[in-house]
Amino acid sequence: MEVEPEDLPRLRGALGRVAALMLDGRPRTLEEIAEAVGCSETGSGARLRDLRRGGWTIDRERVKGERGLFTYRATPPAESGRASGRAERVDNGIRPDTLWW
Numbered sequence: 001m002e003v004e005p006e007d008l009p010r011l012r013g014a015l016g017r018v019a020a021l022m023l024d025g026r027p028r029t030l031e032e033i034a035e036a037v038g039c040s041e042t043g044s045g046a047r048l049r050d051l052r053r054g055g056w057t058i059d060r061e062r063v064k065g066e067r068g069l070f071t072y073r074a075t076p077p078a079e080s081g082r083a084s085g086r087a088e089r090v091d092n093g094i095r096p097d098t099l100w101w
Contacts, residue, residue, distance in 0.1 A: 014037060014038075014039045014043060014047055015047050015050050015051070017036075017037035017038070017039075018033060018037055018039075018044060018047040018048065018051065018074075019047075019051060019056075019074070019076075021033065021036050021037055022048075022051070022072075022073070022074035023074075023076065025073060025074075025075070026073070027059075027061060027071035027072065027073045028071060028072060028073075029063070029069060029070065029071055029072070030044045030045050030048075030070075030072070033047075033048075033072070048072055048074065051074055054077070055076075055077035056074050056075060056076055056077060057074070057075040058072055058073070058074050059072065059073045059074075059075075060072055061073075
């Protein structure tokens with residue numbers, strides 16, 4: 001997927017906000033993530049995928065008693081035991097290690 005240059009600031013901003021939110025390790029639904037960072041549920045799910053491609057561990061757990069509802073917990077690369085210190089390119093060409101710090 002090719003990203004238009006004018007979309008980069010918006011995508012970097014949403015990815016950075018999702019990453020910062022998820023650093024506390026609390027499980028959240030896509031709706032909770034979307035409300036907290038100001039994007040759509042679809043967008044919050046896409047940003048979680050971007051984090052996974054950047055080396056984060058994304059855990060998903062079904063909410064008991066709720067059909068089709070999941071919570072997500074994100075762990076940064078250094079804490080998840082994955083290789084860190086190297087930049088990985090995601091499909092859209094954005095380097096996750098340069099987006100939020």
